[in-house]
Amino acid sequence: MFAKRSFIENNIGGIAAWIEHDLLEEKTARGNGLLQRVNPHIKLISLLSFLVFSLLTHNLCVIGIIYTLSCFLALLSGIDLFYFLRRVWVFIPFFTVIIAVPALFITPGAALVSLGIFTITIQGVWTAAFLILRVATAVSISTLLILTTEWHKLFLSLGTLKVPDFIIFILILCYRYIFVLVRLFDKFLFARRSRLIKDVSWKDNLHFMAKTAGILFIRSLKLADEVYIAMRSRGFNGDINANIPAPLTRRDYLWIVFAVVTMGVLVWKG
DSSP states (O other): OOOOOOHHHHHHHHHHHHIIIIISOOTTTTSOSTGGGSOHHHHHHHHHHHHHHHHHOOOHHHHHHHHHHHHHHHHHTTOOHHHHHHHHHSSHHHHHHHHHHHHHHHSOSOEEEEETTEEEEHHHHHHHHHHHHHHHHHHHHHHHHHHTSOHHHHHHHGGGGTOOHHHHHHHHHHHHHHHHHHHHHHHHHHHHHTTOSSOOOHHHHHHHHHHHHHHHHHHHHHHHHHHHHHHHHTTOOSOOOOOOOOOOOHHHHHHHHHHHHHHHHHHHHO
């Protein structure tokens, strides 16, 4: 009978499952929705423009429009709205709410509600809502870009932003092999647990994790050498060209017009 999974093992397994199902899952990106059919370079520039503007504007109404637009684009791209909202609101905005709560009480202004020695001000509510909606909008746009773009195309499109080719190449390799290393770590933990007949202490678990991390580091270096030798044997000479131009279609030009007109209206309003 196996020993029970420790807290660390549960977390490693959870991280591996998240990488497998969320990070490596590209079914949505291979779909036939609106944004999936837009040129990745054009899509990256346009969505980043909306993201940057949502971070710079001080108009809450404009931020709300951008957020609503991101949800609407998610629907047109064939993304389940509940799944999209869950990815946006469960993680980063949750911590933003924790940060924004003190603003309700410490922001000076007209009193809205009195809770004993604490007073919630109208300006505090406005400041907290502004912070939460701004972060939610930024995360929504980022999530929309990730869900509608295959990872290798997303990395290659970074060349449009003048990101050096060797950095793009490193990102592609990291994406391809991070899951291999995490799964290897999970197998180490499973092999150890299969040889235990009782639970071990927290100190012993940490000691094992330290040794396993060292072994994993050595294995990663060996894997890197093997990958490099395999690439060399297939003709790789060190030259990397991530800035491969992709022809634009009529759909891309229509998206450019839509993005430019929408951004112009937002700038005028905000």
